[in-house]
Structures are given as structure tokens and as C-alpha cells.
Amino acid sequence: xxxxxxxDEWQTRAKYSSEGFFEIEHGTELxxxxxxxxSNDSKNSNLTALLNTxxxxxxxxxxxxxxxxxxxxxxxxxxxxxxxxxxxxxxxVRGVAICDLPxxxxxxxxxxxxxxxxxxxxxxSFYHIDQRVDELDRAYRRIIIPSKRENGRTTELCVMSRKxxxxxxx
Amino acid sequence: MRILERREITSxxxxxxxxxxxxxxxxxxxxxxxxGRLYRFWERAPTATDGVRYAEIIELLDLxxxxxxxxxxxxxxDVGSAYEFYVIESARKTGFDYEKSMRLGEIVSPLDRxxxxxxxxxxxxxxxxxxxxxxxxxxxxAGDRIQTRNYLRFLYPLCDANGGIxxxxxxxxxxxENIVPLTSALQTPLLxxx
Numbered sequence: 143x144x145x146x147x148x149x150d151e152w153q154t155r156a157k158y159s160s161e162g163f164f165e166i167e168h169g170t171e172l173x174x175x176x177x178x179x180x181s182n183d184s185k186n187s188n189l190t191a192l193l194n195t196x197x198x199x200x201x202x203x204x205x206x207x208x209x210x211x212x213x214x215x216x217x218x219x220x221x222x223x224x225x226x227x228x229x230x231x232x233x234x235v236r237g238v239a240i241c242d243l244p245x246x247x248x249x250x251x252x253x254x255x256x257x258x259x260x261x262x263x264x265x266x267s268f269y270h271i272d273q274r275v276d277e278l279d280r281a282y283r284r285i286i287i288p289s290k291r292e293n294g295r296t297t298e299l300c301v302m303s304r305k306x307x308x309x310x311x312x
Numbered sequence: 313m314r315i316l317e318r319r320e321i322t323s324x325x326x327x328x329x330x331x332x333x334x335x336x337x338x339x340x341x342x343x344x345x346x347x348g349r350l351y352r353f354w355e356r357a358p359t360a361t362d363g364v365r366y367a368e369i370i371e372l373l374d375l376x377x378x379x380x381x382x383x384x385x386x387x388x389x390d391v392g393s394a395y396e397f398y399v400i401e402s403a404r405k406t407g408f409d410y411e412k413s414m415r416l417g418e419i420v421s422p423l424d425r426x427x428x429x430x431x432x433x434x435x436x437x438x439x440x441x442x443x444x445x446x447x448x449x450x451x452x453x454a455g456d457r458i459q460t461r462n463y464l465r466f467l468y469p470l471c472d473a474n475g476g477i478x479x480x481x482x483x484x485x486x487x488x489e490n491i492v493p494l495t496s497a498l499q500t501p502l503l504x505x506x
Contacts, residue, residue, distance in 0.1 A: 144426070148317035148332070213417075216393040216433075241393065247437070251430050258395075259422075 153273035163268035167283055172304040175202040176285050202302040207257055210297025215258035216241035246275040260286040261296045281308045313337045313503050321423050327449040328423050329501050338443040346379035347466055347485050353378040360475050364439050367470040367479040381483040390478040394433035435467045436477045442467040447501045456494045462487040462504045
């Protein structure tokens, strides 16, 4: 669990075990999408083609991150991104490195670190993130999945997320 | 003591809390310590246009040992990102600490690694001296006890002739160190410095 507070802004980022995450997310489309994620042996290496045939998974995907070209997580590239924030809808962040994303840098840096941990472990990771950054309140749960492996290394991550409502956001 | 920011991370039995402190307050509290002496030496060094001191101060300090903080690290930052920042010198009063040329991305403790990377990445961007009081709870291999360590840390960004931040000088003062039962380690930390 990480707590980060500065001025009147803050974020908390909790990493869950798969069991703990499935308990709090039981029955949601996020867990459903994760459970429908193809197993390694049947996985289609073309993620786009795969997602076109599985709309339930596609709906949950918030980003696809390229991780194969660098050892520096801040240089991971956003391949695909679903942008839900009205303020940043005009930005097309495809092809942009994490460190250059037009977003709060405290959030971006921690995303890079979390992506790096998932890439290195080669295992899905589960988070609950709650934050007020750049005057924006939001809370969401997120699964990061190592979606492509080449020569024994994770070269792509798929990020699935679901916004949730905490009492102060209702 | 004014707190500018607070970061906390917990994983299993281990925990860290970092308080970002107001520089003026920390200097007042450290006026008579080695950290205060080092700051005054740094203050008199030649500056680049925006007040960042040149990295040559490191060699000056070798010649004129104005202060002996508990722990000093010189970090190379003339590389890509904070993951690649590397240790040039690292010395504790009681012996060597970080291995030379080790990169921040190689720090073994995941808690420490996460915080160090974030701290240095932002300190390089902000280009100003940062002061943190850091509280650590480290798991002791034998069972239900925790090693606690509180220290005060000054981060000095240093630049080259072009103004790029190429080094960090890190100086710390150990405030408290103890081995305590796990139950008392769960208490909420308070600032140690006055």
C-alpha cells in the first residue's frame, strides 16, 4: 500500500493478491474479462485481432503498453489508450513514452514502476487506486496483464480497469 | 516543522514513511549539526544561473572536509532516467554502504527502490535542495521483531557547465535506530526532528 500526499492532493495505491482482488471485485466485468483472457498456449499474438473477437475484454482495456524496447520503464510506450477524462480527450497519447504523457508526473512515475514490476515478474498484478491529482478525483481498480512475450521477455502489457465510486465521489 | 508532503508505503511487515520538510525549518533545526555545516558550505559554492551549484563542489569537499555526515552518497545522474542513476561514492561513518556503480533500479528492497526512484526523479526535475525525514521499519530475519531507523536526508542536485543535473550529493544524519517488537512498530510515526 502506498500513500502519497502533497498540498491538498493525494493518492493511495494498494496492490492486491489475486485472491484478495477477486474477493473485492467478484462478479464485475473486470474479473469476467480477466477470466476470459486466453491462456498462454492459445493466445493470439495479434492483440488487436484477439480483442475484435472478444468485445467483453475490449471494453475493459484502458491501455496497451510496449515494454520490449527499453530497460527504462519511464520510456515504455503507450500503444493504445482509452481516454475517459474530458480534460484530456483531445490528446492522442499513442506512441508517447510514459514520462512524456500529459498527466500528473507523480501518477505517471508510479505507473511506470508498477508496469516494470509486472513486466519483470511476468505475472498479472492487481491494484486499487484512489486519487485526487490535478484537481481530478477518481478511484479505480486495475489489472495489468503481461500480454506478449518474446525471447523469454515480456514485451507488452495490457491494462484493464474499472472505475469505482467511493462515497465522496457519489 | 512544516511538512510539504508525506509518502508512506507498506508491504508485509515492512514500512517506510517519508516526510518532505520545509528547507528553512530543517536548516534551523540542523544549525549546529554536520548537515547544517555542509549546507552552509554548499551555499557559498559558485552557482549556475538558477542557483544550482556546480558538481566541482564534490572535489572541494574532498580537500576541505567541512562536515562528516553519518552517510554520504554521490550519485551520477547524467543518464536517462532515475532507474539508471548510479552510485559513484557511498560511505557511512561505520563503513561502506551502497556498492559502487549500482543503479537505483537494482536496489534490492522493493520499498526502498520505489521511493528512491521517485525521490530522485522529482529532485532532478525540480533542481532544488530537498530535505526529508525518513522512517523505515525493516524486517529482522528472526521472527517478530522489526528494525526501525529514522534519519534526516538532504539531497543536493549539482550541475555541469551546461546546467544539466549530473550529480546528486546526499547527506544524512541518523536520528534513531532500534530493534522493537512488531506490535510497537505499528504505531503512527511522528517527526523526530524538532
